Amino acid sequence: MNKNNLILYSGILIFGLAAPFLFPAFKVQLSILCVLIVLATTWNIQGGEMGYNSFGNILFYGLGMYLCASVQVGMFFPLAEWTESGGEKTFVHTPAQFFQGMAVGLVVAAIVPTIIAGLIGYSILGLRGHYFAICTLGLGVAAGEISGGIEIIGAGQGFTTPPFPDVGSLEARGEFFYFLSFFTLILTFIAVRSIYSTRFKLILNAIRDNEDKAEAMGIETMKYKIIGWMISAFFCGLAGGIMGGLVGYIDSTDVAFDGREMGVFMVLMAILGGKGTLWGPIIGATIFHIFKEGFWTFFLGWQYVALGVLIVVIVIYFPEGIMGWLREKYPERFGEVIDEKDRKAQVELK
Amino acid sequence: MDFMVFQYPMITVQACLDGILLGILFALIAYGMALQWGVMNIINIAQGDLVILGGYIAYFMYLYGIHPAWGVIVAPVIMYFLGVLIYKLVINKVVDRDLFISILATFGISILFMQLMNFAFGADVVLANSDYGTTMLFNNNVVLPNSKLFSAFISILFAICLVIYMKKSKLGRAIRATAQNARAAKILGVDTEKVYAATFGINAALCGVAGALISITFTIHPYMGLPYTIRSFMIVIVAGLGNLPGVAMSGMGLGVFEEFADYILGTEFRIGSVFLLLVLILVYRRFKLSRKREYLK
Numbered sequence: 001m002n003k004n005n006l007i008l009y010s011g012i013l014i015f016g017l018a019a020p021f022l023f024p025a026f027k028v029q030l031s032i033l034c035v036l037i038v039l040a041t042t043w044n045i046q047g048g049e050m051g052y053n054s055f056g057n058i059l060f061y062g063l064g065m066y067l068c069a070s071v072q073v074g075m076f077f078p079l080a081e082w083t084e085s086g087g088e089k090t091f092v093h094t095p096a097q098f099f100q101g102m103a104v105g106l107v108v109a110a111i112v113p114t115i116i117a118g119l120i121g122y123s124i125l126g127l128r129g130h131y132f133a134i135c136t137l138g139l140g141v142a143a144g145e146i147s148g149g150i151e152i153i154g155a156g157q158g159f160t161t162p163p164f165p166d167v168g169s170l171e172a173r174g175e176f177f178y179f180l181s182f183f184t185l186i187l188t189f190i191a192v193r194s195i196y197s198t199r200f201k202l203i204l205n206a207i208r209d210n211e212d213k214a215e216a217m218g219i220e221t222m223k224y225k226i227i228g229w230m231i232s233a234f235f236c237g238l239a240g241g242i243m244g245g246l247v248g249y250i251d252s253t254d255v256a257f258d259g260r261e262m263g264v265f266m267v268l269m270a271i272l273g274g275k276g277t278l279w280g281p282i283i284g285a286t287i288f289h290i291f292k293e294g295f296w297t298f299f300l301g302w303q304y305v306a307l308g309v310l311i312v313v314i315v316i317y318f319p320e321g322i323m324g325w326l327r328e329k330y331p332e333r334f335g336e337v338i339d340e341k342d343r344k345a346q347v348e349l350k
Numbered sequence: 351m352d353f354m355v356f357q358y359p360m361i362t363v364q365a366c367l368d369g370i371l372l373g374i375l376f377a378l379i380a381y382g383m384a385l386q387w388g389v390m391n392i393i394n395i396a397q398g399d400l401v402i403l404g405g406y407i408a409y410f411m412y413l414y415g416i417h418p419a420w421g422v423i424v425a426p427v428i429m430y431f432l433g434v435l436i437y438k439l440v441i442n443k444v445v446d447r448d449l450f451i452s453i454l455a456t457f458g459i460s461i462l463f464m465q466l467m468n469f470a471f472g473a474d475v476v477l478a479n480s481d482y483g484t485t486m487l488f489n490n491n492v493v494l495p496n497s498k499l500f501s502a503f504i505s506i507l508f509a510i511c512l513v514i515y516m517k518k519s520k521l522g523r524a525i526r527a528t529a530q531n532a533r534a535a536k537i538l539g540v541d542t543e544k545v546y547a548a549t550f551g552i553n554a555a556l557c558g559v560a561g562a563l564i565s566i567t568f569t570i571h572p573y574m575g576l577p578y579t580i581r582s583f584m585i586v587i588v589a590g591l592g593n594l595p596g597v598a599m600s601g602m603g604l605g606v607f608e609e610f611a612d613y614i615l616g617t618e619f620r621i622g623s624v625f626l627l628l629v630l631i632l633v634y635r636r637f638k639l640s641r642k643r644e645y646l647k
Binding site: 053123124126127128129130131133134135137138139141142144145146148149260264267268271301302304305307308309310311312315316319 | 440444447449455459462463464576616619625628629632636637
């Protein structure tokens with residue numbers, strides 16, 4: 001790590017730690033931003049680096065959301081009665097119960113989707129290209145439809161997550177969820193960054209560039225594909241668990257398995273920033289979130305129309321994303337060596 | 351779980367008949383998808399939304415006092431031009447790009463259409479009443495709405511007309527040539543750009559017909575598009591591109607499957623079972639092919 005990086009990282013860390021006190025009104029927005037960055041970054045592991053464009057990571061996100069909330073409730077109270085009572089709560093978590101439940105819930109929300117990704121990975125990741133994309137799209141929608149029919153987690157009417165306990169300060173809820181999501185973000189960043197400096201990342205890139213050749217060179221592609229997907233699932237589940245507590249209400253198709261919103265957002269953010277780069281999804285998520293929150297209110301009900309237009313425009317005109325554009329403009333900064341003669345010759349050719 | 355369906359044979363007959371008549375409609379939509387997939391190498395996620403839009407055209411005619419069956423004529427004409435417009439605005443920029451780009455771009459169009467229809471027509475479930483009455487079969491044990499028979503008949507008629515058109519007409523020949531080899535067709539003087547636009551328009555028109563028929567026989571809702579896309583995708587991958595009898599058969603099979611899933615699992619799991627079936631079919635094909643060290647292309 002060189003000096004510039006150190007300054008950058010410590011700057012971001014200090015900003016992140018101070019942000020809830022500098023902008024107390026935007027705590028929830030900043031927490032959502034952290035979750036979005038986690039989702040985009042981990043989508044990028046198999047979408048950008050591995051070349052397996054999945055619409056189905058929403059499956060792990062929604063699963064994590066339901067699991068975290070159910071564990072948090074189920075550890076102390078009967079789950080069926082909780083969902084039946086709906087909005088009017090007959091049970092109240094004490095602070096100790098709430099945080100204990102949250103901790104266990106988040107662990108479960110991260111582990112179970114990882115295991116599920118490992119189990120279905122062998123079947124699903126044998127599909128390639130658009131078959132994989134459509135199959136995962138189907139998986140996400142099916143999960144939403146099926147969870148909407150299960151009574152114990154609230155079926156169609158939704159599931160209220162435990163309300164934040166009274167710990168004496170009104171600001172505590174926002175700060176708790178902000179720091180929870182911020183530390184998840186740091187954890188994700190460190191994990192992804194260390195993954196990207198290993199041979200594992202090169203293998204994922206080899207799979208993206210030419211899977212048959214990678215296999216011919218003796219790489220067990222299936223093993224690495226499954227591991228890549230499991231890493232995504234781990235962080236998606238974690239993000240889902242946090243988001244469930246943050247939103248406070250889980251609906252099967254509108255919040256948890258929301259393929260139309262979150263499922264597309266994570267793909268879009270990664271593409272906007274630049275697929276297959278470390279910083280791309282982070283920049284993409286930040287810009288997207290600022291755009292979304294800044295302009296959503298102007299559209300007033302036309303958000304989805306704007307979203308549709310935005311998807312089409314980004315996909316058609318910026319398929320390489322911001323990082324791709326920067327890379328084309330300033331290749332030297334990305335460590336690419338340019339032969340000046342060659343470049344001039346190309347310009348002349350044009 | 352409800353296993354009434356096995357105890358009363360008449361329910362089985364009812365489910366099969368309903369399923370087959372429904373499946374013919376699915377097959378018509380899937381034929382459009384196979385056409386554009388084969389010719390332009392595009393998977394159109396907005397397919398289902400085009401269907402629903404066609405349904406709303408028929409529904410609007412019904413609201414203004416015109417018999418909705420005329421929608422079968424009007425919807426495809428409007429949808430053809432809309433399809434060409436979509437092609438000119440978006441699709442022609444993604445035709446020769448990565449398939450994922452086309453999936454994502456049409457996903458954007460799908461979201462756009464969904465929401466525009468929601469604004470224009472409201473979020474209610476509607477149907478256009480055709481007043482065709484019903485036919486009772488087997489001692490009044492099986493109810494068969496005449497509108498379903500009508501829709502199946504019209505779908506078959508359109509499919510036959512289209513097949514003949516593709517075989518005989520000049521444009522049809524150009525479309526088939528482009529599907530075989532776009533470069534060679536271009537060299538031999540086929541204006542592929544025009545062929546692509548026409549293909550997308552024909553696909554949209556087929557969706558319009560199917561949508562008008564769906565609004566007569568079943569119900570439509572702005573958000574019901576995606577299941578139709580997934581159904582047609584499923585039918586195409588089971589039947590393969592350019593296999594018309596296969597498309598018809600697997601369409602009917604899917605219809606029957608859905609009716610039985612509806613009876614056995616309950617209506618709330620109907621759409622979920624369709625999506626799960628897609629995953630299962632893809633996984634099955636993947637394991638079958640992987641024995642020969644191949645994969646789905």
